[in-house]
Amino acid sequence: MTTVRTIDVHAHILTEETMRRMRAEAPDIGPTLSEVDQEGGVLTVGSIVQRPFPRGAWDLELRLRDMDAAEVDVQVLSVCPQTFLYDRDPALTATLSAIQNEEIAKVVSQHPDRFLGIATLPMQDPERAVAELRRSMTELGLRGAQIGSHVEGRNLDDPALEPLWAAAAELGAFILVHPQKTAANDRLKSYYLKNLIGNPLDTTIAAASLVFGGVLERYPDLKFCFAHGGGFMPYQTGRMNHGYDVRPEGKVNLKEAPEASIRRLYFDCILHFEPALRYLVETFGADHVLLGSDYPFDMGLLDCVKQVRALKASIEDRNLILGTAAAGLLGDVQSPAKRAAQAG
Template sequence: MSFSPVIDVHAHILTEEMMARMRREAPEIGPTLTEVDAEGGVLTVGDIVQRPFPRGGWDLDRRLADLDIAGFDLQVLSNCPQTFLYERDAALTGALCQIQNEAIAELVARHPDRFLGIATLPMQDPARAADELRRAVTRLGLKGAQIGSHIEGRNLDHPALEPVWATAAELGAFILIHPQKAAAGDRTKEFYLKNLIGNPLETTIAAASLVFGGVLERYPDLRICLVHGGGFLPFQTGRMIHGWKERPECRRFITESPEVSIRRLYFDTLTHFGPALRYLTDTFAADHVLLGSDYPFDMGTLEGARQVRAAGLDRPAEEAILGRTAGAWFGIKAAAGAAADA
């Protein structure tokens, strides 16, 4: 019997080679690694400090070993969110995006049996971002892009971003939306709430903006995946529908129930909770749920494939989540093997 490869669609990378190229372009931004030990180090990008930055973020040998431990056949490489740099000059961010995108494409070319890649874009300049998305897909062979949950306070339905959505729809690009600079920062400083609550909140705001701003109604075929199980949005779908029925503000830009647009979205599996994963599949169907690990960060997991198999889903649903849906998008053929049973 043939099986689709197991594909992790949510994984970040910033190798030492990538850092060195970026430092040459922008010494004041970095990135730099310090306090390195066997498990990780401290990553500094401009005034952003990521502690810890696990070793798999830059060490390919460690990453490949971890992929084997996790049972992932392929991993979709994306930039680390610390390098979005939407607050910087657009030309400089654009140059640093090109460096990262070219480096990711090189990694894919060197390890085509283990890696796919998506781009990062200078979203503060939508025309430049659309051009880089087109270059990344048509010239570098990347499969789409990862973008932040907002652009320095501008939500993703902002009219200026229309060139990005139009280009993504035209290219059939995979768009991974990742939280950054989370809302309610002053109230989430303690207990790691900036991540535990702040990141899912960011994803929820981003998704709701796309829905109520009409982006998904205008571009119904966009392939947009929300990380961290879609934040809080999947579990508040009924509230969104009720609001649309009751409040005129919710109907300004959409003519159909928000449920229609919400069902066009995709969600990764990173819920850390079996009942939540079952809710996603029961509510939105397994072909709208994709395996995601958030590798290499501490809120990620290498247990994702095993968690999917332990969720009590039927075999077609398991296969859709673990790789069949993503593989069809990315042109990956199913092959005989034991990965799906590992």
């Protein structure tokens, strides 16, 4: 019996060469590391400080060992949200995005059996974002993009982003939506609520904006995957439907109930709670739930393969989550054995 290749669609990377190139281009905001030890260090990107910043983000040998220990065959590499840089000059962000995308493509080329990559885009300038998505997919071999949950306060249904969605649909891009600069931060300063609540809240706003903005109706084949189990959106589908039924506001851009668009979305498995993951699979289908770890951050699900294999679900459903569904969306890399057999 063939074992499914496990594909982790949510894994961040920021190599030392990427940081060096970004600093050379923009010394004031280029990422820097300090207080480095065996566990990691402190990342500074302009005014953003990430503490701790785990060593696995830049140490490729450690990453590969961690993947082996977690039984992750393939990671889909994406940038760290700290380097989205949507608040900077669009031309500069485009240049720094290009550097990050080239460096991700380089890592993929060095280990084609272990990594795929997705791009980062200068979202504050949709024309440049379209150009970089097209370049990243057609020239660098990346499979799509990771984008933030908003663009400096503009939700993802902003009409200015329509050309990007059209291009993503045309290219068959896989789009991972990741929270950043989360809402309600003034009320979430204690108890690490900025992450515990803020991240899933901002993901929910992003998903709801795309749904009620009619983006999924206009582009039903778009492949949006939402981080951290989709925030709160999958668990409030009934409320969304009810609001659509009893209120006029939700009907402005939607022709059918929001559930139809919600069912077009994909979600990673990072929920840290088996009943919640089971609900997600049973309600939206295992083919819409993808393996994710949020490597290397401490709020991630670094034992994601183990968690999915322990899920109360059929073998077929577990395999869909572990990698079969992602392979269909991304195009799987070949295993070393298969590549050797073809070469022979």
